[in-house]
Amino acid sequence: MTFLxxxxxxxxxxxxxxxxxxxxxxxxxxxxxxxxxxxxxPTVEAVKHMGKLLEEKTGGRLGVEVFHSAQLGEEKDTxxxxxxxxxxxxxxxxxxxxxxxxxxxxxxxxxxxxxxEHMHKVMDGPIGEEILAAFEAxxxxxLAFYDGGSRSFYNSQKPIKSVDDLKGMKFRVMxxxxxxDMVGALGANATPMPYGEVYSSIQTGxxxxxxxxxxxxxxxxxxxxxxxxxxxxxxxxxxxxxxxxKTWDSLSPxxxxxxxxxxxxxxPYMRELWAAQEKKSEEKIRAAGVEVVSEIDxxxxxxxxxxxxxxxxxxxxxxxxxxxxxxxx
Numbered sequence: 001m002t003f004l005x006x007x008x009x010x011x012x013x014x015x016x017x018x019x020x021x022x023x024x025x026x027x028x029x030x031x032x033x034x035x036x037x038x039x040x041x042p043t044v045e046a047v048k049h050m051g052k053l054l055e056e057k058t059g060g061r062l063g064v065e066v067f068h069s070a071q072l073g074e075e076k077d078t079x080x081x082x083x084x085x086x087x088x089x090x091x092x093x094x095x096x097x098x099x100x101x102x103x104x105x106x107x108x109x110x111x112x113x114x115x116x117e118h119m120h121k122v123m124d125g126p127i128g129e130e131i132l133a134a135f136e137a138x139x140x141x142x143l144a145f146y147d148g149g150s151r152s153f154y155n156s157q158k159p160i161k162s163v164d165d166l167k168g169m170k171f172r173v174m175x176x177x178x179x180x181d182m183v184g185a186l187g188a189n190a191t192p193m194p195y196g197e198v199y200s201s202i203q204t205g206x207x208x209x210x211x212x213x214x215x216x217x218x219x220x221x222x223x224x225x226x227x228x229x230x231x232x233x234x235x236x237x238x239x240x241x242x243x244x245x246k247t248w249d250s251l252s253p254x255x256x257x258x259x260x261x262x263x264x265x266x267x268p269y270m271r272e273l274w275a276a277q278e279k280k281s282e283e284k285i286r287a288a289g290v291e292v293v294s295e296i297d298x299x300x301x302x303x304x305x306x307x308x309x310x311x312x313x314x315x316x317x318x319x320x321x322x323x324x325x326x327x328x329x
Contacts, residue, residue, distance in 0.1 A: 026055060031063065032089070033065065042273035045269075083244065090243075095179060116147070143241045143263035147274045151236070154230070170191055170208045191206075
């Protein structure tokens with residue numbers, strides 16, 4: 001991104017934040033948080049909940065206002081604005097960080113987690129804390145991990161029942177080299193693009209489909225234009241809540257501790273909302289007549305990922321992290 005474009009985006013974000021800041025807020029200082037998902041989505045509601053907890057913990061010194069629905073831009077752009085300090089906080093999938101922070105590549109690996117429960121055990125423990133700590137070197141403070149569900153392929157063309165069915169198809173992926181290579185290893189063609197462009201791209205045939213979890217497949221409306229969903233569950237990538245280091249450094253140690261505590265305390269709340277939303281979205285999508293392929297042999301999918309692991313898990317640090325995750329019971 002050019003310097004001029006970065007400055008333009010910073011000015012646009014600043015204008016949006018200034019306009020929104022007139023809304024009534026009880027806190028003395030309101031931290032501005034970005035999310036690409038719509039109002040009511042579990043991640044959005046979790047950050048709102050974190051803000052309430054933060055107000056209580058700081059006696060009204062700090063609060064949070066969430067700018068949902070990509071009001072401040074798509075994830076890649078809001079990451080940069082958070083690094084600049086224009087945006088105070090940001091809820092983002094780990095995928096867009098893969099090209100920036102090496103450690104985020106490991107929990108983003110296909111089939112690295114055996115289940116959502118396995119992911120929770122890993123990300124709630126020492127490995128998760130190690131990954132959060134890695135954000136600081138990139139002008140961000142990692143606060144907590146939220147659920148992103150298991151991601152599976154959906155498309156407008158045909159039911160996918162095997163790896164062979166993917167060959168030659170065009171799928172949108174997050175803007176991450178690893179996800180591009182993952183789709184390529186399965187014989188399909190990856191098209192990185194912002195989340196907000198996916199619906200029209202499927203509708204007009206620019207791409208055949210994309211990959212995501214039940215709630216996102218639902219809330220985006222993608223199920224309306226891509227009526228074949230295969231539960232291959234190739235990714236169980238956590239979401240991360242980060243704060244601008246510039247904002248963090250402006251807080252007292254007491255308030256920094258309150259931010260961390262409020263963020264961690266919002267995680268169980270988010271997971272409760274997420275479980276309920278997953279169930280609700282699945283019921284809605286099945287009722288809409290989407291063809292869901294539930295039973296699939298994951299063996300060939302996992303086997304196809306060997307080149308991806310070889311390419312991205314090169315350093316001894318990352319190899320050790322993969323080993324520790326696989327050994328976590």
